[in-house]
Amino acid sequence: MNPRVGHGIAAVVCLALILVPLIDPAATYEQTVLLLAFLVAIQSISWNIISGFAGYISLGHSVFLGIGAYTAGILSTRWEVNPLVLAPLSGVVAVVVALLVGSVVLRVKGPAFVIITIALLLLFQILAVNLPGLTNGSDGITLELPFWDPEIQNIPFYYMFLGLMVLAFGFSVWIRRTKFGTGLVAIREDEGKAAAIGIPATLYKNLAYAASSFFVGVAGAVYAYFLTFLNPLGAFNILVSVTVVLGALAGGRGTLWGPVIGAFIVSFASEAATVYGGGSQSRLLLFGLALVIIVLFMPAGLLPALQRLLPKRPIEYTDHVGAMEHRPIEVTTRPIEDKTGPLLEIRDVHKAFGGLHAVNGASLEIPRGSITALIGPNGSGKTTLFNLITGTGGAHTGQIWFDGSRIDGLAPWTRAHRGLGRTFQVTRLFKSMTVLENVVSPLGSFSPSVLASGAVSGHEADRARDLLSFVGLGRFENERAGALSYGQQKLVELAQVLMLEPRLVLLDEPAGGVNPGLVDRMADVIRAANRQGITFLVVEHNIPMVLDLCDPVFVLARGEVIASGPPDVIRNDAAVLDAYLGEVPT
Numbered sequence: 001m002n003p004r005v006g007h008g009i010a011a012v013v014c015l016a017l018i019l020v021p022l023i024d025p026a027a028t029y030e031q032t033v034l035l036l037a038f039l040v041a042i043q044s045i046s047w048n049i050i051s052g053f054a055g056y057i058s059l060g061h062s063v064f065l066g067i068g069a070y071t072a073g074i075l076s077t078r079w080e081v082n083p084l085v086l087a088p089l090s091g092v093v094a095v096v097v098a099l100l101v102g103s104v105v106l107r108v109k110g111p112a113f114v115i116i117t118i119a120l121l122l123l124f125q126i127l128a129v130n131l132p133g134l135t136n137g138s139d140g141i142t143l144e145l146p147f148w149d150p151e152i153q154n155i156p157f158y159y160m161f162l163g164l165m166v167l168a169f170g171f172s173v174w175i176r177r178t179k180f181g182t183g184l185v186a187i188r189e190d191e192g193k194a195a196a197i198g199i200p201a202t203l204y205k206n207l208a209y210a211a212s213s214f215f216v217g218v219a220g221a222v223y224a225y226f227l228t229f230l231n232p233l234g235a236f237n238i239l240v241s242v243t244v245v246l247g248a249l250a251g252g253r254g255t256l257w258g259p260v261i262g263a264f265i266v267s268f269a270s271e272a273a274t275v276y277g278g279g280s281q282s283r284l285l286l287f288g289l290a291l292v293i294i295v296l297f298m299p300a301g302l303l304p305a306l307q308r309l310l311p312k313r314p315i316e317y318t319d320h321v322g323a324m325e326h327r328p329i330e331v332t333t334r335p336i337e338d339k340t341g342p343l344l345e346i347r348d349v350h351k352a353f354g355g356l357h358a359v360n361g362a363s364l365e366i367p368r369g370s371i372t373a374l375i376g377p378n379g380s381g382k383t384t385l386f387n388l389i390t391g392t393g394g395a396h397t398g399q400i401w402f403d404g405s406r407i408d409g410l411a412p413w414t415r416a417h418r419g420l421g422r423t424f425q426v427t428r429l430f431k432s433m434t435v436l437e438n439v440v441s442p443l444g445s446f447s448p449s450v451l452a453s454g455a456v457s458g459h460e461a462d463r464a465r466d467l468l469s470f471v472g473l474g475r476f477e478n479e480r481a482g483a484l485s486y487g488q489q490k491l492v493e494l495a496q497v498l499m500l501e502p503r504l505v506l507l508d509e510p511a512g513g514v515n516p517g518l519v520d521r522m523a524d525v526i527r528a529a530n531r532q533g534i535t536f537l538v539v540e541h542n543i544p545m546v547l548d549l550c551d552p553v554f555v556l557a558r559g560e561v562i563a564s565g566p567p568d569v570i571r572n573d574a575a576v577l578d579a580y581l582g583e584v585p586t
């Protein structure tokens with residue numbers, strides 16, 4: 001849909017929602033149904049930041065509603081202040097709890113994270129029951145009545161929840177448009193890859209969890225005042241969490257509008273089930289059925305399902321790549337280094353998987369400014385060594401030095417910030433992003449200001465376009481990366497890694513599965529980037545290409561370097577021939 005049409009519809013709906021209480025101020029029931037839908041929407045929108053954008057599904061997210069509610073409840077009775085005054089503080093307390101808890105629970109993902117978030121909700125419920133000195137235990141806390149005329153009881157709450165919903169939505173839209181938002185989507189799609197292109201995944205996830213808690217905490221304070229009574233079972237209620245998740249899933253997890261639309265659908269359906277379906281127990285049945293239907297028939301949610309029905313611009317499926325542009329394109333802005341000595345040193349590195357020694361005492365040095373090859377039979381440990389160099393391969397022994405500093409032990413994104421880039425054997429582009437978004441997503445360095453900067457804007461977008469032209473794919477910038485051919489994706493991944501301003505690029509089988517025309521293009525691109533000062537380490541099975549492109553060549557067999565030297569020497573090395581023929585070198 002045209003974004004302008006979408007914004008127009010949103011403005012009309014918003015205006016209608018503002019007018020509802022003015023048209024019939026006495027319609028208390030309708031106002032209550034709507035304000036509770038706003039409350040679910042605030043939570044679904046917030047949940048979407050950690051679970052939709054970043055892909056970490058929190059099934060106990062209403063814990064922050066309870067934390068916000070209890071913060072306001074406890075402090076308003078002690079300090080004798082209105083709970084509304086404490087609402088921002090409730091949001092801050094939710095953020096602090098999210099940061100503390102997140103630093104532990106975000107170390108796991110998938111089902112383990114889901115279970116921990118449910119446990120968290122139950123943990124806070126138990127705490128609320130068992131800390132009677134603070135929370136008044138199971139008896140709960142009674143708050144003061146609203147200070148305004150009981151005649152208009154719901155109307156101020158209605159506008160407060162509506163306002164909070166609009167603010168939470170604006171916040172989520174803003175996040176999605178920043179580099180932080182793109183980084184979260186990258187983490188959702190492929191966390192390992194995101195880390196390898198310099199996105200500090202741990203920080204991003206923690207910030208996303210904190211960001212997803214703020215408005216829920218604020219809403220909790222307002223909700224406590226609305227209810228004027230709090231108890232552990234009500235405040236930390238798993239059913240509220242399920243409603244929130246169901247809303248976002250139904251509407252479209254990861255989209256901007258999906259959680260809002262879904263929250264309204266689920267809230268109204270829940271109310272209808274309660275009124276017409278024989279009481280609140282029928283809600284459980286309805287939620288269970290809805291969850292099954294969504295998972296089976298609309299896993300991406302309503303909005304993405306509707307979007308798929310809209311007519312689409314045909315995608316040009318072709319393996320053709322444009323000519324590399326003749327205008328000089330600056331692949332790197334780093335000056336050519338005049339230092340001497342190896343850029344990368346691997347010293348006696350060992351990595352075992354159980355009893356299998358995938359890398360078995362490998363040592364090698366990559367000269368600055370070279371295009372070095374690392375070849376070897378299948379299973380000889382080349383990719384494993386790449387993983388160890390870039391920090392995604394887990395624990396190992398031995399040392400890895402980059403530009404005179406030891407880097408083993410550093411996080412993958414820190415290594416990327418130092419100038420270490422890599423591509424993968426099977427391309428790992430973020431397939432739901434456009435080609436241009438993919439190329440701008442790497443972070444060559446990190447500072448807090450990066451978080452708020454626009455995802456695809458300014459100088460960076462220009463540079464990304466230049467790099468796409470450099471690999472001959474400029475005209476595909478607005479296509480979804482997943483729609484390109486495999487060989488084209490390999491070239492996009494190369495443009496993406498060049499965006500890091502790397503000093504050393506590790507290429508894992510750049511010619512694997514690529515047609516011969518593209519192989520030549522790949523070699524041209526590597527040579528051109530190398531002339532501008534970028535060092536390459538290439539793993540490749542296309543031996544003619546390697547021997548033509550690289551010098552020196554290292555040969556790995558059974559995790560050890562069995563030969564190294566210029567291509568002509570390697571070509572005639574008996575041990576290398578033996579290794580490739582499958583015999584044990586003597």
Ligand SMILES: Nc1ncnc2c1ncn2[C@@H]1O[C@H](COP(=O)(O)OP(=O)(O)OP(=O)(O)O)[C@@H](O)[C@H]1O
Nearest residue numbers: 353356358376377378379380381382383384385425
């Ligand atoms: N995560 C893992 N768990 C267990 N074994 C692994 C793992 N990763 C790699 N291996 C094993 O380690 C050995 C080296 O694998 P690696 O992928 O590094 O080889 P390679 O030289 O890159 O092979 P290819 O040329 O086929 O890509 C293989 O025997 C492989 O099965």
